[in-house]
Amino acid sequence: MTVIQIRNVSRWYGNVVAVNDITMDIGPGVTGLLGPNGAGKSTILHMIAGFLAPSRGTLTVHTPPAQTVPTWRNPEIYRRLGLVPERDSVYAFLTGAEFVRSTAKLHNLANTGAAARQAIAMTDMAQAADRKIATYSKGMRQRIKVAAALVHDPEILLLDEPFNGMDPRQRIHMMELLAKLGAEGRTVLFSSHILEEVERVSGTIQVMVAGRLAASGDFRAIRRLMTSRPHVFNVRSSDDRRLAALLVGRPYTTAVELTGKGLQVRTSDFGAFCAQIAVLARDHKIALRELLPTDESLESVFGYLISSQGN
């Protein structure tokens, strides 16, 4: 079942293309929108939330019984949609409870007090609910924003970098909450530039790079693609020449090069190389002094994904 349908959507600002011809369907469950900073994740989330018009293409949300409606200039959509923006700006002069209750009133709910209490309890903010938001940490502000977005029990929840500023305990709690909301059948879409966050919460991911959709689908498949790509390591040891000779001919070794500072090894199997080089060194009494991956930045991983998909 498709809840959010995006068809050939582009968004540009003058000559800068922020989102380029994106087509994707998002259904019930938790979906992670993964990509480095500046990839266009926030832009696509803002368009889905109705806070930005696509420059081209169509973006619709399915509403019961069988309608699809655009989100742009359609405030009625917020009866079914909750948004947690990335920007850390809330009404700091209110207490957390007042903020969530105000949101419930703006949604014209039947029992604003009960709805607010439930949303606050879901985000584990009951103890701090009577404190002014101005006194909250960044993580607490994030959680009270989530409570406000959940107060009307939306079927669609959009979160822009929801784990920013959270400590590990808060992060785990938020991950569990998102997973629970997804398991209940809600459509939860969140953006992140951290691979592990997405891995722990969602089975389905959309990978964006430079405004384009680089990969889409099951996380495990994309993860496999990421880890099985060629890797380059800089290695220093007590006997670089002998270690180079030992590595040559191994199935996971693509190339070995002696450099002035040691070895540069290319491998086609990240896991096997990391497991075997230590064994190899130990068995031949070679001391490993440095083992450094050279291209582990997120951008290089995404760059590889794009090139592999293009091929």
Place this chain on the structure above:
Amino acid sequence: MSVIPRGDSPEASGAPAPNHPRPPSPPMHTRWKGNDIGHAYFNPTIAALTLRATLGRRRAFLFAIPAVVLIALTLVLSATRSGGAVLWPERVLGEFGFSVLLPFTALIVGTGVLGAEIDDGSAIHLLATPVRRGSIVVTKFAIAALVTALFAAVPELLAGLLAPNSSGLAVALFVGALAGSVIYSAVFVLASVLTTRAIAYGLLYVLIWEGLLSNLVGGARILSIAHYCLGIANAIHPDQNLQAGLSLGTSVILGAIVTAAALILATRRLSAFAIQGDPA
């Protein structure tokens, strides 16, 4: 492999998890009471939030400064110029009151009620609700007019009552200032929705258009809110020293048109509110 190449149909990816249960029915307290929020133009929740935000900020002290200056000036002049021909109340209350106190108070309040939230991003929490945009604009405008009246029209009345032999003038200026609170607030709320530099443009309007051009060029007065206010005050308490340049009918009609047009434009603009972020 369920990873799909760019541009391929996402249906092929099997992206949405197929076995999720349907969303449960919302509990009673999260059900909507009805569509009445769509019909009411004044929203008490937005009004309460706006009042707290406006009067809670430090710049609320700024609102009181021109009012305090006007009343202090009136007291000083009343004490020092008690004898002879008393002409200063018209000049002080009319010129200072309508050229400084009223427009500057309205500028700070009117651009702040919605513009401050748009600037700091908190407006998104208000806009991500099904409340009609017209309702947001009208409520913000009503609070801006109320606060401006409190910090500009009421001090004008108090100063008029403190000045010698000026009770008739005080009432006239109070009514004129009330009208000004309404018209200025609508215009400055519109300015705050149109631009992030609303205060700068508002200052230019008050200083250049109203302070200079409308006094030098007669035709410029038809777009001067200060002259609408003076026209109304002069109709209630005719006085040459007020230097009113417009009749009551012209002032009321133009004031009503400007207010309505500003609110309609602000609503249309807010309906197309877009988050301004980084290009990507």
